[in-house]
Amino acid sequence: MNFATVAAIIIIAAILFFAVRYIYKEKKKGNACIGCPYADSCPKHRQNGGGC
Amino acid sequence: MELAYAFNKNAAGAGTKGGSYDAAEGSMTLLDAEPGQTYIIKEINTDDDEMNSFLFRLGCYQGEPITLISKKKKSCIVVIKDGRYNLDKLLSEAIII
Amino acid sequence: MRIAFAGNPNSGKTTMYNALTGRNEKIGNWGGVTVGSKEFQLKKEFAGDKEVIAVDLPGAYSMSPFTPEEGITSEYVRTANPDAIVNIVDATNLSRSLFFTTQLLELGIPVVVALNKTDINEKEGTKIDAAKLSAKLNCPVFETVSTENKGLAEMIAKAISLAGTIQKAPYLQADIDLHDKNAVDAEDRKRYSFVNGIVADVETRKTLSAETNKTDKLDSVLLNPIAGIIIFAAVMFAVFQISQAEGPLGIGKIFEGLFTGWIETFQGWVAAQLENSPAIVSAILADGIVGGVGAVVGFLPLVMVMYFLIALLEDCGYMARVSAVMDPIFKRVGLSGKAVIPVIIGTGCGIPAIMACRTIRDERERRTSTMLTTFIPCGAKIPVIALFAGAFFNGAGWVSTLSYFLGIVLIFLGALLIKSITGYKYRKSFFIMELPKWKVPSLKYAVRSMLERAKAYIIKAATIILICNTLVQVMQTFNWHFQVVEEGAENTSILATIASPFAFLLIPLGFGVWQLAAAAITGFIAKENVVGTLATVFALTSFIDTEELAMTGGASTVATTMGLTTVTALAYLFFNLYTPPCFAAIGAMNSEMKSRGWLWGAIGLQLGTGYTIAFLVYQFGTLFTEGHFGTGFIPGLIAVLCMVAALILIGRKVRAHFDEQYQLHKAAKAAKATA
Numbered sequence: 001m002n003f004a005t006v007a008a009i010i011i012i013a014a015i016l017f018f019a020v021r022y023i024y025k026e027k028k029k030g031n032a033c034i035g036c037p038y039a040d041s042c043p044k045h046r047q048n049g050g051g052c
Numbered sequence: 053m054e055l056a057y058a059f060n061k062n063a064a065g066a067g068t069k070g071g072s073y074d075a076a077e078g079s080m081t082l083l084d085a086e087p088g089q090t091y092i093i094k095e096i097n098t099d100d101d102e103m104n105s106f107l108f109r110l111g112c113y114q115g116e117p118i119t120l121i122s123k124k125k126k127s128c129i130v131v132i133k134d135g136r137y138n139l140d141k142l143l144s145e146a147i148i149i
Numbered sequence: 150m151r152i153a154f155a156g157n158p159n160s161g162k163t164t165m166y167n168a169l170t171g172r173n174e175k176i177g178n179w180g181g182v183t184v185g186s187k188e189f190q191l192k193k194e195f196a197g198d199k200e201v202i203a204v205d206l207p208g209a210y211s212m213s214p215f216t217p218e219e220g221i222t223s224e225y226v227r228t229a230n231p232d233a234i235v236n237i238v239d240a241t242n243l244s245r246s247l248f249f250t251t252q253l254l255e256l257g258i259p260v261v262v263a264l265n266k267t268d269i270n271e272k273e274g275t276k277i278d279a280a281k282l283s284a285k286l287n288c289p290v291f292e293t294v295s296t297e298n299k300g301l302a303e304m305i306a307k308a309i310s311l312a313g314t315i316q317k318a319p320y321l322q323a324d325i326d327l328h329d330k331n332a333v334d335a336e337d338r339k340r341y342s343f344v345n346g347i348v349a350d351v352e353t354r355k356t357l358s359a360e361t362n363k364t365d366k367l368d369s370v371l372l373n374p375i376a377g378i379i380i381f382a383a384v385m386f387a388v389f390q391i392s393q394a395e396g397p398l399g400i401g402k403i404f405e406g407l408f409t410g411w412i413e414t415f416q417g418w419v420a421a422q423l424e425n426s427p428a429i430v431s432a433i434l435a436d437g438i439v440g441g442v443g444a445v446v447g448f449l450p451l452v453m454v455m456y457f458l459i460a461l462l463e464d465c466g467y468m469a470r471v472s473a474v475m476d477p478i479f480k481r482v483g484l485s486g487k488a489v490i491p492v493i494i495g496t497g498c499g500i501p502a503i504m505a506c507r508t509i510r511d512e513r514e515r516r517t518s519t520m521l522t523t524f525i526p527c528g529a530k531i532p533v534i535a536l537f538a539g540a541f542f543n544g545a546g547w548v549s550t551l552s553y554f555l556g557i558v559l560i561f562l563g564a565l566l567i568k569s570i571t572g573y574k575y576r577k578s579f580f581i582m583e584l585p586k587w588k589v590p591s592l593k594y595a596v597r598s599m600l601e602r603a604k605a606y607i608i609k610a611a612t613i614i615l616i617c618n619t620l621v622q623v624m625q626t627f628n629w630h631f632q633v634v635e636e637g638a639e640n641t642s643i644l645a646t647i648a649s650p651f652a653f654l655l656i657p658l659g660f661g662v663w664q665l666a667a668a669a670i671t672g673f674i675a676k677e678n679v680v681g682t683l684a685t686v687f688a689l690t691s692f693i694d695t696e697e698l699a700m701t702g703g704a705s706t707v708a709t710t711m712g713l714t715t716v717t718a719l720a721y722l723f724f725n726l727y728t729p730p731c732f733a734a735i736g737a738m739n740s741e742m743k744s745r746g747w748l749w750g751a752i753g754l755q756l757g758t759g760y761t762i763a764f765l766v767y768q769f770g771t772l773f774t775e776g777h778f779g780t781g782f783i784p785g786l787i788a789v790l791c792m793v794a795a796l797i798l799i800g801r802k803v804r805a806h807f808d809e810q811y812q813l814h815k816a817a818k819a820a821k822a823t824a
Contacts, residue, residue, distance in 0.1 A: 002425055002426065004422045004423055004424075004425065004426055005423070005425075005426035005427065005430055008422075008423055008426060008430050008431075008434050009430060011434065012430070012433055012434055012438065012619075015438060015615065016615075016616065016619060019611060019612045019615050019616050020616065022608075022612050023612055023613070023616075088361060090359055098577070098579060099577065100577060100579070101330065102215060103579055105213065105215075105334075105337075106210070106215040106581075107581075108334075108337060108341075109210040109211040109213075109215075109248060109249075109337075110210060110245060110581075111244060111245050111248075111341070113338070113341075117359075119359035121359075121361060121365055122365065122368075122369050122372075124372065124373070124374060125374070126374070126477045127372070127473065127476065127477070127580075129365070129368065129369075129372070129584065131358050131359045132245075133242060133244040133245040133358075134241060134242040134243070134244055134245065134358040135242050135245060135358070135583050136358075136365075136368075136583065136584040137581055137582065137583050137584065138372065138469075138470075138473035138476075138580075138581070138582045138583075138584055139580070139581050140476055140477070140480070140485075140486075140579065140580035140581075142577060142578070142579055142580075143579045143580065143581055146579075
């Protein structure tokens with residue numbers, strides 16, 4: 001295994017880790033759908049709402 | 053002050069095709085009116101209570117002035133209070149002046 | 150502490166909210182932009198040490214709701230007990246706004262009136278005596294201009310200081326039976342005459358609203374049934390040309406060229422570094438992460454230019470005019486002019502478009518609009534369109550124009566279909582739209598809105614799409630025994646075995662290859678994924694570089710790699726555009742429709758439409774270009790006919806139910822009459 005491979009694996013792991021962590025954090029905040037620019041205005045507090 | 057203005061305008065337009073608020077001349081709908089003239093609403097007749105009360109909240113109810121700005125075949129633009137609105141044919145015909 | 154912002158539609162509540170909180174919520178120059186409540190902390194400079202939450206509410210004309218979004222406002226101020234209310238009053242239409250103000254003043258919650266848009270009044274020579282108005286209303290009144298931050302600090306400071314006090318109402322509704330229509334009417338009249346009295350006292354006007362002015366002439370052209378529609382078509386065409394087509398106007402394309410160039414250089418560099426590494430590492434990093442995400446991000450300039458232009462359109466006041474001029478046409482298919490606004494918003498993103506349907510009063514009309522609005526290609530579909538236009542049609546501008554035009558046609562056809570299924574024959578559908586004053590759109594807002602959306606786009610690409618691409622890459626590298634699949638045995642990979650059954654269904658559409666099926670499936674997570682997955686599974690990003698393709702003969706090269714001809718490419722593009730939108734949008738549909746039946750109907754209709762359109766394009770396209778139908782014509786035809794049959798059956802069932810209800814209704818009436 002050369003240096004580039006090790007670096008690449010570390011980079012892949014880091015990128016995936018941060019992406020998953022971001023999604024996890026957002027989910028915890030209550031944003032069910034990541035990347036939805038309207039997550040804030042989702043009708044989650046209303047009954048029947050929260051589909052998105 | 054606004055009301056007075058409306059009445060004056062009407063008096064001026066009385067000579068033209070039924071433009072005045074006069075029961076004797078009969079009533080008409082907005083689509084028969086003259087653009088640029090101000091009329092007094094005689095009756096709102098949409099057969100829809102909610103719609104009537106919505107119009108009421110905009111200031112469109114019996115006894116209030118309404119100005120026709122322009123009209124097309126199927127719609128017209130009116131001034132109610134200080135706002136301009138586009139009305140479709142159905143609604144224009146439901147407002148009797 | 151909570152301060153609610155309430156007032157008439159288009160009085161500038163959200164603009165004020167944005168100024169006070171530093172948020173960038175959607176604004177626009179028509180009534181009904183905000184369709185849900187939003188809350189955020191006030192900026193420190195306004196709130197001081199206190200923690201103050203501002204709550205932005207949809208516009209309302211009164212406490213009695215007419216459309217669903219108005220109901221949110223009256224319910225909030227009645228039940229949520231905010232500590233104070235800022236009542237934003239459109240100073241150019243005081244006579245209408247104060248009706249709602251007097252109702253708010255009755256709640257007992259301290260109210261501060263913000264007399265907004267006073268700059269327009271100054272221009273028009275209208276004077277409002279704020280001190281006198283304050284005395285008459287029994288509450289503080291401040292002159293504000295929220296677009297320029299004028300008067301906001303004093304106003305909000307007063308609102309904060311009043312929190313907890315009890316408001317004395319200048320006008321109290323008499324104790325009447327609220328179910329007695331006549332009593333309510335008489336009471337409302339009294340309220341209006343009270344308001345008229347105040348207005349006559351405090352307001353002097355130089356220009357009367359009823360006088361015809363310059364903008365009326367403009368409106369008369371824009372609202373002309375023929376000229377108005379031609380102008381609207383021209384405006385939208387210009388928007389698409391500038392943002393997506395090549396040519397002297399194609400600003401989006403110019404930036405895109407730069408952008409993709411950098412990304413490809415970077416990808417090349419990464420691949421070169423990993424020359425001696427195991428193929429899997431290079432594949433994941435260079436093809437999956439850099440290539441896949443880069444393919445999506447490369448189209449960012451197109452999306453940004455599009456958002457910028459749409460923000461300008463929304464801010465100037467044109468939307469209300471479009472809605473009015475399109476009303477007669479939309480009426481013919483059982484919708485109304487109100488459905489136009491969601492469609493235009495839908496060119497940006499389907500989710501706010503679906504939510505914007507709340508301003509439609511009639512439930513059937515509202516659900517129909519919710520169901521159909523996503524047929525207009527959204528911002529996330531721009532990369533897909535651009536990719537196919539570039540790779541197969543030499544970057545021709547007509548591909549994107551055709552996509553939008555076909556979207557509109559499908560909305561019309563869909564509306565007609567739903568109209569006939571739901572047995573809707575005749576119901577009075579009124580249309581009234583306030584025509585707001587024209588205004589010069591704010592460049593600052595347009596830029597901010599564009600950057601905000603760009604940020605969301607990048608975050609989406611760097612999280613969801615990145616993970617999807619990595620998974621796709623891993624799934625196509627390994628087989629079910631977690632061994633690396635050998636060259637020539639790609640069909641045994643996990644991805645291939647999952648996607649193959651779906652691909653089988655797509656054979657009559659001309660693209661029954663597992664790679665394409667996989668891309669279409671990942672598209673439901675986010676439509677940009679179609680591009681990302683294609684880039685990953687075909688290990689190709691150079692096909693995005695349209696200029697390079699033009700030199701190497703383009704379409705044929707890509708056609709051999711992807712196994713697509715121009716006809717099948719168009720069919721595949723349309724399939725991706727008109728099948729159901731992403732899951733997030735389906736979720737929004739679910740929460741807006743509040744009906745399982747309608748939701749499944751919507752998904753079914755969208756799947757059926759995407760399938761049928763792709764089927765027709767492929768089969769008839771092949772017939773024209775090669776003189777015979779494509780593969781799988783008979784099975785595809787059977788599938789399409791089955792869908793038609795299902796539609797007829799559903800329609801029958803729904804209508805039978807209606808007839809039953811109608812009979813019951815008639816019987817009840819008859820019984821009443823005889824009794």
